[in-house]
Amino acid sequence: MKQLYDRLTFQQKKAYWAWIFLAVPIAFFCIVRFYPTLNAAAISFTNWNLLAPMEFVGLQNYQRLFTDPVFWKVFGNTFLYLIIGLPITLLLSFAVAYYLDQIRFMHGFIRGLYFIPYLTTAVAMAWVWRWGYQPLPIGVLNQILTTFGLPQQPFLRAPGQALVSVLAPAIWAGLGFQVIIFLAGLRGIPETYYEAARIDGVGKWATLWEITLPLLRPTILFLVVLTSISLLRIFDQVYNMTVDGQGGPLNSTRPLVLSIYNSAFKDFDMGYATAQTMVLFVVLLIITVVQLRLMRAK
Amino acid sequence: MKKLLSSLMLATAIASPLSVMGGAAHAVEIEYWQYFFAERVEAMDMLIARFEEANPDITVKQTTFPYAQYQAKVAAAVPAGQGPDVVQLYYGWLRDYMQAGLLSPLPADRFDPAMIDAEFFPIVQAMKVDGAYYGLPTAVRTMAMFYNKALFTAAGLDPENPPKTYDEVVAAAQAIVERDAGGNLLVAGITATPVSQDAHWWREVLMRQFGGQSYSDDYRTVTYNTPEGVSALRAYTSLFMDAKVTDYGFMDESQASFVAGKAGILMDGSFRIGAVASVEGLDWGVAPLPTHNDITYNYSSYWLNGISSKTTGEELEASIKFMEFITSEESMQLWLEVVGELPARSSVALTDENRADPVYGPFIAGLETARATDFVNEAAQRQIWLDMIDMVNVGGVSVEDAIAEAAATEQRLIDAYYAK
Numbered sequence: 001m002k003q004l005y006d007r008l009t010f011q012q013k014k015a016y017w018a019w020i021f022l023a024v025p026i027a028f029f030c031i032v033r034f035y036p037t038l039n040a041a042a043i044s045f046t047n048w049n050l051l052a053p054m055e056f057v058g059l060q061n062y063q064r065l066f067t068d069p070v071f072w073k074v075f076g077n078t079f080l081y082l083i084i085g086l087p088i089t090l091l092l093s094f095a096v097a098y099y100l101d102q103i104r105f106m107h108g109f110i111r112g113l114y115f116i117p118y119l120t121t122a123v124a125m126a127w128v129w130r131w132g133y134q135p136l137p138i139g140v141l142n143q144i145l146t147t148f149g150l151p152q153q154p155f156l157r158a159p160g161q162a163l164v165s166v167l168a169p170a171i172w173a174g175l176g177f178q179v180i181i182f183l184a185g186l187r188g189i190p191e192t193y194y195e196a197a198r199i200d201g202v203g204k205w206a207t208l209w210e211i212t213l214p215l216l217r218p219t220i221l222f223l224v225v226l227t228s229i230s231l232l233r234i235f236d237q238v239y240n241m242t243v244d245g246q247g248g249p250l251n252s253t254r255p256l257v258l259s260i261y262n263s264a265f266k267d268f269d270m271g272y273a274t275a276q277t278m279v280l281f282v283v284l285l286i287i288t289v290v291q292l293r294l295m296r297a298k
Numbered sequence: 299m300k301k302l303l304s305s306l307m308l309a310t311a312i313a314s315p316l317s318v319m320g321g322a323a324h325a326v327e328i329e330y331w332q333y334f335f336a337e338r339v340e341a342m343d344m345l346i347a348r349f350e351e352a353n354p355d356i357t358v359k360q361t362t363f364p365y366a367q368y369q370a371k372v373a374a375a376v377p378a379g380q381g382p383d384v385v386q387l388y389y390g391w392l393r394d395y396m397q398a399g400l401l402s403p404l405p406a407d408r409f410d411p412a413m414i415d416a417e418f419f420p421i422v423q424a425m426k427v428d429g430a431y432y433g434l435p436t437a438v439r440t441m442a443m444f445y446n447k448a449l450f451t452a453a454g455l456d457p458e459n460p461p462k463t464y465d466e467v468v469a470a471a472q473a474i475v476e477r478d479a480g481g482n483l484l485v486a487g488i489t490a491t492p493v494s495q496d497a498h499w500w501r502e503v504l505m506r507q508f509g510g511q512s513y514s515d516d517y518r519t520v521t522y523n524t525p526e527g528v529s530a531l532r533a534y535t536s537l538f539m540d541a542k543v544t545d546y547g548f549m550d551e552s553q554a555s556f557v558a559g560k561a562g563i564l565m566d567g568s569f570r571i572g573a574v575a576s577v578e579g580l581d582w583g584v585a586p587l588p589t590h591n592d593i594t595y596n597y598s599s600y601w602l603n604g605i606s607s608k609t610t611g612e613e614l615e616a617s618i619k620f621m622e623f624i625t626s627e628e629s630m631q632l633w634l635e636v637v638g639e640l641p642a643r644s645s646v647a648l649t650d651e652n653r654a655d656p657v658y659g660p661f662i663a664g665l666e667t668a669r670a671t672d673f674v675n676e677a678a679q680r681q682i683w684l685d686m687i688d689m690v691n692v693g694g695v696s697v698e699d700a701i702a703e704a705a706a707t708e709q710r711l712i713d714a715y716y717a718k
Contacts, residue, residue, distance in 0.1 A: 047718070050373040051398035130550075136482040138549065146480065157547060158692055243492040243547075246681055249688040265370045266677045268394075 037281075044274035051268075061275035070251055071259070071276070077247075078232055078256045078283075080163055081170075085231045089171050089178060090223065096175070097182030098212075111183070115176035122173065126240035129169040130156065133241075156241060159252035166253045170237045174230065178223055185219030186212070221295040225288055232284060233257050256280050326616045327357045328609075331382035332601070333368035337572050341636035349623045356616045376400050379608040383617045386601050387433065390673040392425060396432055401604045403430035408618055417643050421598050421670045433604035434625045437639030440596045440664035441495055441503070443467070443588065444556060444564040444574060447581040449474050449485065453562070460583060464507065464533065464590040467563060471543035474562035486555055487543035488563040494552035495597070496534065497683040499565045499587070502597040502669045504530045507590035517672035518712060523705035531697050533590075535690050546691050567599075568661040571638035575657075586660040598668035600642065634658065640665060674715035682708045 008016065044061055048054040065071050100110060117125065132140045133155035142152045155165045189212065197207050213220075235257045239245040246262070247254025256276060264273035330346070332338060339362055346358045361382065363371050369391065375381030377400060387395060395401050409431055415423065418434070425433045447457035453473040461467045471487025478484055490496060501512040501522075510526030513519060522530075538546040549555035556564040557577045564570075565587065574582055587596060603624060605617045623629060630641035634652070640661055641647040647662050655662075673679055686704035689695035695703075 049394060051377055051394050051400060134550065135545065135548075136478075136480075137484060152482070154692070159688075243684065244677075244681070246684070248492075248684065250685055250693055267675060268369075268373055 040274040040277055043270055044278050046271045048270040049268045050270060057271065061271045064272065065275055065279065070254075073251050074247075074254050074256050074259045075279075077163060077252070077254055078280075081167060081234050081255060082228055082231045084164065085167050085171055086224065086227055089174060089227055089231075090220070092171070093175050093178035093223075094182055097179045097186060098208075100179065101183055101186045111179070114179045117173045118176035120173065122236035123240050125169055125173060126237045129165075129237075130241045133165055156253075157249060159250050162242070162249060162253045166237050166241050167234075169241075170231070170234055174227065178227065181219060181223055182216070185216045188219075189215045217295065221292070224295070225291055228287055228291065229284060232280070232287070235261070325355055325357055326612050327359060328383040328613055328616045328620060329359045329361060329381075330384045330386075330620070331361050331363070331372065332386040333365045334362040335365070335569075335637075337637040341633050344632060344636065345624055345629050349620060352623075353616075353619060356619065358620060376606055376608075379606075381606060381608075383609040383613050384603055384605055384620055386603055388676070389424060389435075389600050389602055389670060390676045392433060392602065392604075393674075395604070396427060400607055401432045402607045402609065402614070403427075403432055404434070404605070404621065405618065406430060408622060409434070417645055419598075419642060419644055419647070419665055419668075421600070421668060422602075422642060424670065424672065425602060433602035434621065435600040435602040435642045436624050436630055437633045437637065438598055438600040438642050438665065438668075439568045439639055440598050440661045440668050441499060441565060441567050441587055442660040442664060443585045444566055444570070445470075445583055445585060446556065446559060446562050447583050448559070449562045457581075457583065460585040461563075461588060462585075464504075464588045467588045468537070468541055468543065471537070471563055472541060475543045483545045483548055484560075486545070486548045486561040488537060489548065489552035489555055489561045489565075490534070490537050490544045491547050491550060491552045491555075492684050492687070493550065495566050496552070497680050498597040498599070498671070500530065500534050500683070501671060503587055503595045504533055504590070506595045507593045508533060509591070513671070518716060520705045520709045520712065523702050527701050527705075528697050531686075531690070531701055535687065535697065539691065546687070568638055568640055568658070571657060571661075575638075584657050584660045586663055594667050596664035596668040598665065598670045600670070674712050678711055679708060682711070 005013075005016075043054070045056060045058060046054040047057045047060070096114060100107065100114075103110075131138060134142070135152055135154075136142050136146065139155075141155070145152060154161060156162050193211050193215070194207065197211060202210070232255075234255050238247050238253050238255055238258050239261075242248050242253055245258070247258045257280070260273050260276045260280070263269045263276060330342070332342065339360070342360055346360060350357060369388075372381065372385060372387070376385065376395070377398065392401075406429075411426060411429055411431060414426075414431055414434070419438060421438065422431075422435060425431050443460065445457075445460050450457040450460070450470070453470075455470055455473055461470045467488065473487070474485060475483070475487035476485040505512045505522055505527060508526050508530035510522060510524050510530060512522045512527075514521055521527075538544050544561070549558065549560060552561070552564055553566065553570060553573065555561040556566075557574060557580060559580060571584075574580065586594075603621060605614070605621060609617050625642070627641075627643060627646045630643055630646045633639055634641055634646075638658070640658065641652075644665075646652075647665060652662055653659055682704050685707075686700045689700040689703065690697055693700075
């Protein structure tokens with residue numbers, strides 16, 4: 001073995017060691033990621049409650065999915081989280097980063113304040129918000145509303161308001177991370193472009209549109225993809241803010257991930273749960289590919 | 299944790315000299331699983347200590363999981379043969395475990411079915427298949443009415459004479475309820491929230507009191523979509539929609555507003571006794587569930603202990619001994635005193651002392667009329683009920699339409715289960 005190794009050229013030795021070190025993450029991904037993924041795909045064609053042996057049922061789980069009204073409601077909710085959440089998150093975090101970048105006074109402190117929610121446990125935060133949304137005399141938000149003479153709002157209890165109420169803490173919590181990334185992106189733009197713009201007498205808005213945003217494209221792309229995936233996989237907030245973690249009232253806040261969880265670990269319907277997982281997988285794949293293409297094309 | 303440690307140390311202290319001596323008398327270890335509920339774990343620790351004292355050659359290792367993960371852990375471990383020897387299961391799960399052949403029948407020479415039929419409350423007969431029992435509970439639970447004596451007094455009601463009928467309950471709640479000038483609820487007359495036992499109260503008690511029945515006798519047909527069902531549902535929803543003696547979801551959980559002294563009346567299970575009793579300064583009492591049209595019913599549920607079919611040899615013998623011990627009269631009385639759950643043997647439950655107990659008495663009286671709903675999927679069936687209430691409360695759906703939709707959804711669920 002030693003002789004064999006000694007006979008290798010320097011380049012071969014380098015490759016040898018590279019593969020030795022790469023083998024660990026590769027093995028990890030194969031065992032912990034790819035194998036369960038393929039296994040899940042296989043389970044989605046069976047009927048399995050964990051207790052009795054698996055039974056092959058073909059496409060039955062997928063047929064059931066497409067005729068289940070709750071599934072379509074949940075599917076719609078999942079996209080609502082994305083469609084409402086993504087623009088608000090990006091606009092807010094960019095605005096914060098843009099103005100934070102221009103101040104020096106207490107810069108680090110303010111940045112820290114924005115980042116703290118990101119470090120907080122989602123579960124603890126969700127419960128604080130859940131109590132905040134309560135009617136009087138408990139909920140602080142309704143106390144504020146009534147102080148200003150406004151009527152109380154049902155928030156989590158009305159099917160029309162619940163989804164936005166659940167989304168708010170999720171956006172708030174993610175803000176810190178996005179602000180940091182935007183700040184890094186802004187710092188990465190060479191000062192010389194701005195100097196040139198100032199010499200040419202370009203206005204503030206034109207600078208923003210013509211220099212800052214185009215040069216931030218890689219940053220925006222990164223955040224769009226990452227935020228989309230995290231919004232499509234929203235779970236902690238819904239699970240902790242709705243009754244029994246069911247995504248109510250009347251399924252108005254239930255996202256696909258929660259449906260999968262319920263099918264798997266409440267109903268023990270593993271086949272149906274994995275069928276939904278496969279749908280989520282395909283949706284995430286399509287959205288990511290489309291986003292990458294769109295952002296690269298220009 | 300300390301208790302667990304000390305019992306473990308005790309167990310090793312008993313076991314180690316035996317294993318040192320070696321030879322014939324070597325120790326057998328069996329594993330017992332239940333979900334974590336402080337009083338239940340404490341009671342089981344005490345039972346295990348007594349059992350090990352009487353059987354020095356057996357050690358019992360208790361493992362617990364949080365309630366939310368328990369079902370998944372058991373379902374993953376038991377079929378793999380990695381799980382416990384003796385396991386605690388919710389009665390509603392039993393059918394799936396028996397169908398999959400995961401439980402051993404209790405040997406008839408040690409657990410005589412005729413003796414069980416005669417000595418245990420009839421609700422345990424759901425665990426008998428082809429003449430053999432597959433599990434037995436230590437304790438059963440029923441429902442009763444908790445009420446806040448201080449709020450009764452403040453409202454000019456007699457705290458020693460709680461309401462006995464549904465109409466009297468509504469009247470008492472009306473006297474207790476307190477709202478500010480803006481109509482915001484300050485004190486609820488009665489609790490009504492999604493996190494409660496209300497679904498059980500409605501399905502097995504109110505439905506029957508209003509002349510209906512929620513399911514056919516074999517629990518395979520949903521039968522609440524009837525005029526009687528509509529009246530029974532109105533009896534519940536009117537508490538927050540017409541009589542306005544509460545707001546649905548007040549303080550999130552029914553028990554939360556009651557223990558905070560912000561609700562006059564709470565319909566809950568006997569497992570709530572410990573939590574209510576531990577609140578200092580709360581002046582409370584227990585009375586039987588209200589009657590209506592002179593009809594009395596109650597709801598009962600239980601956790602049973604069973605032996606895994608993977609357990610064999612001397613572990614099986616030790617498990618059988620342990621099962622005998624935890625379903626004995628002595629264990630049941632201890633469980634009642636520590637956990638507040640009622641003995642599953644009528645001879646233990648129905649003693650004069652227990653019947654006359656001001657706290658346990660109403661729950662024990664409820665055993666005689668109690669029904670245990672035969673669920674196919676308790677969580678899913680409960681969700682259908684909660685959705686029905688939401689439809690009426692915030693969905694703008696009429697009581698008639700909501701009950702029809704819930705009945706159809708639940709029937710589909712039950713049919714799908716039996717079609718498998």
